[in-house]
Amino acid sequence: MGKLKCFEIILADNKSVYHPGERVLGQVIVELKGDMKMRSLRIFMRGVAKVHWTESRSTGSRLGSYTEHFNAEVEYFFKRQVLFGGEISDGRDTLTEGRHEFNFSFELPMGGISTSFEGKHGSIRYWLKAEMDKPWSFNHKTKKAFTVISPIDINRPEYQTQVESSVEKTLCCWLCTSGPISITSRTDRRGYCPGESTAISAEFDNHSSRTVIPYATLYQTQAFFASGKSRIRRTKFTVLTGLPIAPGTRGSWDSQLLKIPAVSPSIINCCVMKVDYYVKVALHIPGAYNLTVHLPIVIGTVAYRRAQSYCFTQSRFYRETQAQFADMDFLPLPPPYRETITPPPPFEDPPTYAESVGGAVDLNDDDDDDGCNMGDLTYTPMYTYVYNYRPPPCDDHGEELTLSVAPPE
Structure with missing residues (x-):
């Protein structure tokens, strides 16, 4: 040079x-x-x-x-x-x-x-x-x-509710029809930060003649928009696998933990792309299509506060900043990708990143x-990452599970 x-x-x-x-x-x-x-x-x-x-x-x-x-x-x-x-x-x-x-x-x-x-x-x-x-x-x-x-503060009430879904199917083989196979599954809440774990509870009923295997997977969906068209890409991250469920029996998960790696927060305020997440809970059925349920979740940027519920509008940061904004005349922001002008949420502890x-x-x-x-x-x-996440207390039913992280597809 x-x-x-x-x-x-x-x-x-x-x-x-x-x-x-x-x-x-x-x-x-x-x-x-x-x-x-x-x-x-x-x-x-x-x-x-x-x-x-x-x-x-x-x-x-x-x-x-x-x-x-x-x-x-x-x-x-x-x-x-x-x-x-x-x-x-x-x-x-x-x-x-x-x-x-x-x-x-x-x-x-x-x-x-x-x-x-x-x-x-x-x-x-x-x-x-x-x-x-x-x-x-x-x-x-x-x-x-x-x-x-x-x-995205996951301590807000809309991110603290459980997400639940269920599905059922009957297997047919020639003239024989087996009993139903069903899944009922839920997460402990809707919002999480990277480094935290979603606690999955589920009931698996297997009234068929086949042995089925339960598993759960964290998925990211990337949607891109241009010229009136879209392109979708799904990426698989953490995978959780349970023990086989024999014919005519029931299996269950009680707050089994699925780790969330250092992924991007959900992106919902951009007009040319969107990033969403969901947990897929499924049963692998030999010789048939897998039975699945999708539990949509939100990946946020402010870690979960266990000790107390958090109200952003009651914080000193919010009151002081809103007082500064009171005399300012903001023009309305055009949809769909812009947000309301609000101060960022306060941090009780300095955030950590990965x-x-x-x-x-x-x-x-x-x-x-x-x-x-x-x-x-x-x-x-x-991205915001919780290094010392302590999962909520749960009962251990003694089921052994394996956890793995899938490379991006």
Whole structure:
């Protein structure tokens, strides 16, 4: 890179996770081995939800097939600051040899932005990009992504209710009809954080002539929307397997725990994608279709508080922030992907985070193809994670189960 020895973005306190309404503070570090002329040094902060996938189409002729692209994009914000030089200038400002530290400060919107997400056919991504505008030369760039978590407090009453479902079927073999096989299953609540476990209770009635095996699986559904079409992808995570249930007998689970890994929170406030979760409780039936029930759950960002029920509107944080908002005239936010402007929920204890089970992604995009980028262009989302989750007390009926984590499909 010639005279440019170091060009990077450092976030204050090495912070990597932010919530709506927070300030993103940091420094752009420039280290030169000699004086360098430039028009300006700028930094940008951007938040974008982007979707893309392709589908093969047949022409119905000898020309064969072609590929159709589906794209959609929502820009949440785009902000910029000039750190050195002029906004619009033909001048040649000189940055002297040595190390330089340029402070920057941006404020995230209080509402209307979704949680960071990296999916198969799209992403919700937030990043900073610093750029040296150099005369008669390629611009130097450096980039750094960070995670934004839009709050979902699972302590709210709507996330504390149980989710229950049941199903029954009868097996037929030629002229013989067996007795019914049924599942009745429920979760202890509807909302969870990564690191917690959903407690599954179930009754399995097997009046058939076959031995069946119960199991439960955590699924994520990614839905992407573009050009009036959608693309769905399901990913299987943790799997729980129970003991076989012999013909003519009954089996039961009493609060069996299904661990939730470091997955993205549910995303319900973005118009180009949606992320949902459900627990599938099923019976494997040899020689027949499995019997299944789906229990929809919500993955949130504020851990479950066991000691006391939580009322957000009674908190001091809420009262003080609402008092500040009382004299402000907010314009209504357009649906469907924007949220009501509310302060993020308070934390009794500092939240802890873990890297997404999806792993790292490449930050290069269409604007980063000139070969003049510096720094680490990989990024891994960080999500709220409960490291010391204590499951609720439950009766142990002595059934042995196995637990495994399935790799993303």
